[in-house]
Amino acid sequence: MRRLAVVVPKPDSQTAIDGLEAEGVYDDRRKVCEHDADHVELPVTEEPASVPFERAIAQDDPDPRAPDLDDLLRERGWTDAERDRAPSSWAVLGSVILADFGDCPRPGEAGDALLSLHREADTVLDRGGVDGEHREPVVSVVAGVGDTETVHVEHGTRYAMDLAEVMFSPGNKAERARMGDEVTRGERVLDMFAGIGYFALPMARAGAQVTAVEKNPTAFRFLAENAQLNDVAETLDTILGDCREVEASADRVVMGYYDALGGPVAGDDPGYLAAALDALDAGGMLHVHAAVPEPELWDRPLGRLRAGCERADRAVEILDRRRVKSHSEGVFHVVLDARVD
Incomplete structure (x- = not known):
């Protein structure tokens, strides 16, 4: 046929x-x-x-697609109990499959099965979280050729990355696309924690003039490469360094670091919000990301944002608040959108 x-x-x-x-x-x-x-x-x-x-x-005579990983593992002799411990979700990022294997039995076999499901990929990685000041990923090769460098395309934006060296969260896909829709052509944007260009690239592709700051040298290298890859080098200014030391004037500021408002202890202020408010012009938009335990939604992030604006003698209006994804057990990645006068 x-x-x-x-x-x-x-x-x-x-x-x-x-x-x-x-x-x-x-x-x-x-x-x-x-x-x-x-x-x-x-x-x-x-x-x-x-x-x-x-x-x-x-x-x-094309091959029929296996319905899902569970069926494929059943065909390969895995028991019900073993299949219950196989990855329940994964992301295909370019040529790499990223999954949480946990206590999966025979992870190499499960990885080979994932490669059978996704022929466009050639490597499977077990995602083990992030580590250190630069939030470097902890991953291990489970199956395939083991090439951790890839180019992932999302809503037309091309992200070159090495998943063994830089973090990329598949669960933030909608938020990355949304930021491209939020900006207007010519708008001045400061992205304080740019990474490889998660939010900066969609905004620059939409015509905004973006200043993207990143202090991790490896992530910065990919940020600069991605500016070229997406043909936005003219509108995306990349800076290697601490965003608190960058002088800028912006219509919009993006704070994509979970602890930008401070850590779990009240009053633990790292100074990022003060730097953001120094850069943000009156009437500008502020997007603040945070990881917050469910019992403290929304009191902790809202309280700290309002307190920081009060210290800076700036009026703040909360326009939106939303959960992006589950960050860990009982903790959510959230975003606040605010106008600051």
């Missing part, structure tokens, strides 16, 4: 799949197949109208 597929570059595969699903032409009954070293074949019911692809081809 001959079925239709479109050929796309491997780094663009996940974005293409998202677009094909949105258009209603992605055929999830078939597997994604490798076309050559640089391309994959994505199964479709008809040629897409809005998703870019290099060419359409007919597949002869």
Whole structure:
């Protein structure tokens, strides 16, 4: 039986799949197949109208897609109890699959099964959290070739990274896209904790003039590379250093560091909010990220933001507050959007 597929570059595969699903032409009954070293074949019911692809081809006797990891592991002889300990979720970032394996039995076998499900990937990593002042990831290779460098494409933004050296949170996908929608062309933005460009890149691609500050030299190297990769070097000014020492004037400030308002102890003020308010013009927008235990929602982040604005003699209006994702057991990643006069 001959079925239709479109050929796309491997780094663009996940974005293409998202677009094909949105258009209603992605055929999830078939597997994604490798076309050559640089391309994959994505199964479709008809040629897409809005998703870019290099060419359409007919597949002869295509392989059916395994429904999910659980079914695939069952076929490979895993017991019910063993499958209960397999990863329940994972993220495909370019050519790398990132998952929490925990106490999974035979993680190498589970990793091989994930590679069978996602032919566009060639490496599986076990995510073990982050460590140190620069929040460096702790990962280990579970299966595949072990290449931790990749380019992940998300809503058209290309993120080059080494997942063994820099942090990337798949759960922040919607927030990254939202920041690109929030800004206006020519708006001046200060991103105080830019990382590899999580928020800075979508905002610069939307036409904002972004100053992106990062003190981790490895993350900064990828930030500068990503500015070139996304053709925004003209609108994205990258600075290696401590954001508290950067002089800027901004219409919008992004504080994407969980402890920017201070640690668990009340009054533990690292001075980031004061620096943000120094840079933010009157009437400007402030986006504050925090990791907060559920019993302290929303008192802790709101209280600290308001207290910091009061110390700076600035009026603050909270426009929105939302949970981005679960950070850990009983702790949530949240964001406050505020206008500061």
